[in-house]
Amino acid sequence: MSRFKKKGGKDTPGISTASLPDIIFMLLFFFMVTTVMRETEMLVKINPTSAKEVQKLEKKSLVSFIYVGEPVRTKLGTNTRIQLNDAFATVKDIPEFIAQERAARDEVDRKFLTTSLKVDKETKMGIVTDIKQELRKVGAFKINYSVTEAKED
Amino acid sequence: MARKTPELDASSMADIAFLLLIFFLVTTTMEVTTGINRKLPPPPEKDVDIPDIKDRNIMNILISRTDRMLVNGKPGSLETLTDEVKAFMTPHYPDDPNYPETKLETIDLLGEVHKSKGIISLKNDRGTSYDMYIQVQDKLAIAFTELKNDFSQKKFGKNYKDLNEAQAKAVGKAIPVPVSEAEPENIGNN
Numbered sequence: 001m002s003r004f005k006k007k008g009g010k011d012t013p014g015i016s017t018a019s020l021p022d023i024i025f026m027l028l029f030f031f032m033v034t035t036v037m038r039e040t041e042m043l044v045k046i047n048p049t050s051a052k053e054v055q056k057l058e059k060k061s062l063v064s065f066i067y068v069g070e071p072v073r074t075k076l077g078t079n080t081r082i083q084l085n086d087a088f089a090t091v092k093d094i095p096e097f098i099a100q101e102r103a104a105r106d107e108v109d110r111k112f113l114t115t116s117l118k119v120d121k122e123t124k125m126g127i128v129t130d131i132k133q134e135l136r137k138v139g140a141f142k143i144n145y146s147v148t149e150a151k152e153d
Numbered sequence: 154m155a156r157k158t159p160e161l162d163a164s165s166m167a168d169i170a171f172l173l174l175i176f177f178l179v180t181t182t183m184e185v186t187t188g189i190n191r192k193l194p195p196p197p198e199k200d201v202d203i204p205d206i207k208d209r210n211i212m213n214i215l216i217s218r219t220d221r222m223l224v225n226g227k228p229g230s231l232e233t234l235t236d237e238v239k240a241f242m243t244p245h246y247p248d249d250p251n252y253p254e255t256k257l258e259t260i261d262l263l264g265e266v267h268k269s270k271g272i273i274s275l276k277n278d279r280g281t282s283y284d285m286y287i288q289v290q291d292k293l294a295i296a297f298t299e300l301k302n303d304f305s306q307k308k309f310g311k312n313y314k315d316l317n318e319a320q321a322k323a324v325g326k327a328i329p330v331p332v333s334e335a336e337p338e339n340i341g342n343n
Contacts, residue, residue, distance in 0.1 A: 017164065017167065021170050024171055027174055031177035035177050035180055049284045051287055051288070051290070051291035051294075052291055052295060053189065053291050053295050053298060054187040054189060055189070055190050056186060056187055057188050114190075119283045121282065121283055121284035121287075122282060122284070124218075124281065124283070125278065125279055125280070125281040125283060125286050126279030128286070129279065132193060135193060136194070136195065136196050137196055139195075141193045141194075142190070142193075143190075144189065144190050144191070145189045145191065145287060145290070146188040147188055147189060147287055
């Protein structure tokens with residue numbers, strides 16, 4: 001009748017989902033950027049200790065990790081073990097590990113290489129001291145005790 | 154009139170993006186990236202004389218294998234350690250025999266500064282727990298941060314971390330962090 005009348009009935013138009021992919025993509029990029037793929041599988045249990053005066057660890061590519069704790073698999077006993085990369089190791093393996101880590105970095109970056117010790121809080125200091133002595137011998141003086149930030153109480 | 158190109162069906166785009174999103178959500182680990190930075194001393198050279206340091210200039214902290222602490226021969230606790238270290242490291246002038254000696258040093262931006270000659274000697278047993286060791290390190294760090302903050306407030310009216318580079322360097326010179334870790338000893342057989 002009137003020339004402005006629409007062809008269809010009075011159906012409510014569906015909500016446009018055209019921008020949905022864009023929103024999802026935005027989230028996707030956020031997670032892609034913040035994701036850090038775990039490159040090592042943890043063989044030791046680490047329950048980190050906490051402290052108040054902590055600093056952020058910068059330049060993660062220049063950090064090599066040494067894990068110390070009890071083995072995850074209880075079959076392997078409860079003695080504190082050291083994990084380097086993907087395998088158990090002993091204190092004697094540390095110089096070689098540091099040498100490898102150095103070889104993997106650019107020459108300019110080598111002196112900024114930090115060794116981060118991720119140690120379970122129940123660990124005795126003896127083993128940590130041995131690691132530190134070994135690091136001193138090979139000249140890896142920059143270390144970082146990995147701890148979580150304590151909540152203010 | 155040009156023929157209309159049929160619109161591309163983009164409704165499945167959201168599903169694809171969702172799949173990817175869920176994958177990254179699952180694999181994401183927000184890892185602990187905080188820690189306490191320390192610099193290890195270089196290995197001791199063979200025949201180097203151990204410097205003679207007066208008793209009053211040293212604060213001995215000993216942590217036993219049962220995680221108990223001795224501060225200058227007296228039992229100490231984590232709660233009071235920060236204050237004790239602060240009191241010990243605050244330069245006292247005129248000379249007070251109960252506290253470390255001071256020396257006068259000229260530092261850029263600050264002029265002449267009384268600098269404490271105190272040294273904190275930290276010694277732990279091989280049986281000390283890592284947790285205790287970190288707690289003690291933390292308390293020492295807090296003490297030195299507070300000392301630096303007090304000093305910065307007095308000189309520049311700002312907290313240490315708000316200072317510019319040159320100022321921070323000057324304050325760092327005036328308040329060194331003389332924590333010496335003794336070579337460990339095996340006191341309790343562990």
